[in-house]
Amino acid sequence: MSFSLSTVFRPLTRAVTYTRWLHQLIASVAGTLAGFVHGGTFRSTGMEVWLWIAVLPVPVLLAAALIPAVRRVEGLQAQLLLTPGPHGPEERAGTGISTTPSLSWRDRGRTAGWLLLRLAVGVPVSALTVQLPVLSFAFLQAAAGHRTHFRGLPAIDAPHGWYALLVPLPLVVLLAVAVSTGSLMAAAAGLLLGPSAAERLAVLETRTERILEHNRLAQELHDSIGHALTVTVLQAGAARAAGSPEFTDRALAAVEETGRQALTDLERALRLLREDVPHPAARPVLADAERLLESARAAGSTVRAELSGPLAALPGPVSREGYRMVQEALTNVLRHAGPVPVSVRIAADADALELEVRNPMPASPAPAAVGRGLRGLRERAVLLGGKAVAGPDEDGQWRVHARLPLARLR
Incomplete structure (x- = not known):
């Protein structure tokens, strides 16, 4: 039993778990900036805001993928935030993530796929990072006998003490999502940002x-x-x-x-x-x-x-x-x-x-x-x-x- 618990909680003690989480949160920055430029985005209600954030920057990201240096920037960022341990030249070379500019249209296509994947994963993770702690707070308020209604969440009109049992659940879900998606992005980086045939x-x-x-x-x-x-x-x-x-x-x-x-x-x-x-x-x-x-x-x-x-x-x-x-x-x-x-x-x-x-x-x-x-x-x-x-x-x-x-x- 102790082995199982250590296996479950070990990711929470590793710094790379939180750097990967940060990497996913950064992906929503482009959508947030696009939302400010678009105007009216943040006047939407509920999940519509996050849908706009996920959709608006797509053309910009596809255009950015055509710039050779973008692949280098994304590779460096992925090496620093998605891979554990030291980040000296030898360690970075062993990550399987390339830091050279795009040399071909195939490289540009893989870079575009990587940017869209970051957006598709990062925006939901960012939404959950914002909403799930609020949901835990809502459960805590309901357990204390207060009616709650936070933007983007269903209202709790019948508060009761048993809501205290639900307080940790959103946080557990958030941590599980952050760990699993972080591992997914680290694996995807090796596929989409890994060395091309010409580089190998x-x-x-x-x-x-x-x-x-x-x-x-x-x-x-x-x-x-x-x-x-x-x-x-x-x-x-x-x-x-x-x-x-x-x-x-x-x-x-x-x-x-x-x-x-x-x-x-x-x-x-x-x-x-x-x-x-x-x-x-x-x-x-x-x-x-x-x-x-x-x-x-x-x-x-x-x-x-x-x-x-x-x-x-x-x-x-x-x-x-x-x-x-x-x-x-x-x-x-x-x-x-x-x-x-x-x-x-x-x-x-x-x-x-x-x-x-x-x-x-x-x-x-x-x-x-x-x-x-x-x-x-x-x-x-x-x-x-x-x-x-x-x-x-x-x-x-x-x-x-x-x-x-x-x-x-x-």
């Missing part, structure tokens, strides 16, 4: 873009940090084996420069992951490729480079991804073959960007072709509409080659 698609695309961006950042960190660690390990080992103070100084300088660049890449990636930083640091591009070549030379490799074409004028996505592809190829050379001679060719023309890195095969080749780095290199190329291959060539060298089309990006 946009949210899905945004979520997909965020996931892809995180995956891209993970790949970039793998390339950048992996390259830095590989160069650092090789430089440290070479410096210890050489036993030359001059070589050790050069090795430490190379480690410092490589580590500084890796820290810059790490900071940029962390900034991208923070939503409060609108302009993260710029990503490296192929115009900075000389930095990669110097890093490989500092690690002990003899690098022969051939750079041709307008590298500085390449489209941003191609230039950035091309830099990472060259970085990954050089990292694999240092990691799996050591400080061996490397040939790098970066050529751009009007149609495509070509990247090629060659190096002698190590004595005991590692299964680099199935590694994460080269797999990521191929994925980068495919995303840009190109192709990348890696493997031994006819001369017995390891060759990484990528071709990225440019014509459709210009």
Whole structure:
């Protein structure tokens, strides 16, 4: 029995019950203003006043529904008054109620339906909110032995003490109506003010873009940090084996420069992951490729480079991804073959960007072709509409080659 009572009385202890009630009362404001403009509305008797309030604002509401911003205003109001709990950005996003302006005629039609529903529910609730407490007071007056006759209510010409039993009944009915209609309006808001198909698609695309961006950042960190660690390990080992103070100084300088660049890449990636930083640091591009070549030379490799074409004028996505592809190829050379001679060719023309890195095969080749780095290199190329291959060539060298089309990006 106690469980049943708590279930019955729990809505009366929740703030959202009364904010929903307020939301319904607000709906009759438009009808009340229309009644003042119409003139003579409030000289009507009984329920005629409420009928006028329910009918007069209909044309105005239908016209207002055509204004895109009205949907946003109604969505914000519904979120604040119809949904329980906190109302921060994350909580509001989880209410299922949209706060974007109307983007289509379908949105405008749903907004019109919502406004008419608010009026159809809000006016009767407002009428009951006014009349039922008056009825309770009339019963109280009759129980005290007074004849009563309030406007809009039947007269009580035979007062009696038993009317005291009826005093709480109108208030109970009013609370029951307020709770039930409040729940109804909260459910209807999700249907009529919920995201449209276009909005849901946009949210899905945004979520997909965020996931892809995180995956891209993970790949970039793998390339950048992996390259830095590989160069650092090789430089440290070479410096210890050489036993030359001059070589050790050069090795430490190379480690410092490589580590500084890796820290810059790490900071940029962390900034991208923070939503409060609108302009993260710029990503490296192929115009900075000389930095990669110097890093490989500092690690002990003899690098022969051939750079041709307008590298500085390449489209941003191609230039950035091309830099990472060259970085990954050089990292694999240092990691799996050591400080061996490397040939790098970066050529751009009007149609495509070509990247090629060659190096002698190590004595005991590692299964680099199935590694994460080269797999990521191929994925980068495919995303840009190109192709990348890696493997031994006819001369017995390891060759990484990528071709990225440019014509459709210009």
